[in-house]
Amino acid sequence: MMKATVYVTIKENVLDPQGTAVQGALHSMGFAEVGKVRIGKYLEVELDTNDRAEAEARLKVMCEKLLANTVVEDYRFELEG
Amino acid sequence: MMKATVYVTIKENVLDPQGTAVQGALHSMGFAEVGKVRIGKYLEVELDTNDRAEAEARLKVMCEKLLANTVVEDYRFELEG
Numbered sequence: 001m002m003k004a005t006v007y008v009t010i011k012e013n014v015l016d017p018q019g020t021a022v023q024g025a026l027h028s029m030g031f032a033e034v035g036k037v038r039i040g041k042y043l044e045v046e047l048d049t050n051d052r053a054e055a056e057a058r059l060k061v062m063c064e065k066l067l068a069n070t071v072v073e074d075y076r077f078e079l080e081g
Numbered sequence: 082m083m084k085a086t087v088y089v090t091i092k093e094n095v096l097d098p099q100g101t102a103v104q105g106a107l108h109s110m111g112f113a114e115v116g117k118v119r120i121g122k123y124l125e126v127e128l129d130t131n132d133r134a135e136a137e138a139r140l141k142v143m144c145e146k147l148l149a150n151t152v153v154e155d156y157r158f159e160l161e162g
Contacts, residue, residue, distance in 0.1 A: 041122065044118070044120075
């Protein structure tokens with residue numbers, strides 16, 4: 001059993017309206033020190049395998065095909081266990 | 082200027098229907114090795130301050146008041162810079 005942590009973030013040059021909304025909300029709550037806010041996804045995935053290389057290769061396919069929209073998002077992952 | 086990374090995750094004993102949906106989608110795509118999937122949020126926040134202790138204290142308030150719903154979500158953050 002391995003555990004993967006996947007981070008999906010919006011590409012640097014793509015607008016993040018959700019982040020902008022959160023930034024505005026924090027400003028209006030008095031947190032004037034808040035600058036740019038970017039919001040992404042964080043996934044924890046359990047994988048029933050012990051083959052690290054195969055897990056990495058298949059996780060890459062999962063990210064490309066389902067977990068991330070690679071047109072506007074980047075992803076990275078960590079494997080443990 | 083400091084940079085905070087905030088992770089907001091659903092508490093262990095709270096159902097995550099989005100994670101269950103992603104798990105089902107991955108299974109139907111042939112990724113039978115996928116076990117439990119939990120989905121959370123990942124935020125990058127720029128803070129215009131150099132006072133680490135104050136930044137931590139204020140970030141905690143931001144999380145409690147806006148970024149996380151502490152009834153059903155946990156949060157943690159890292160500060161750098």
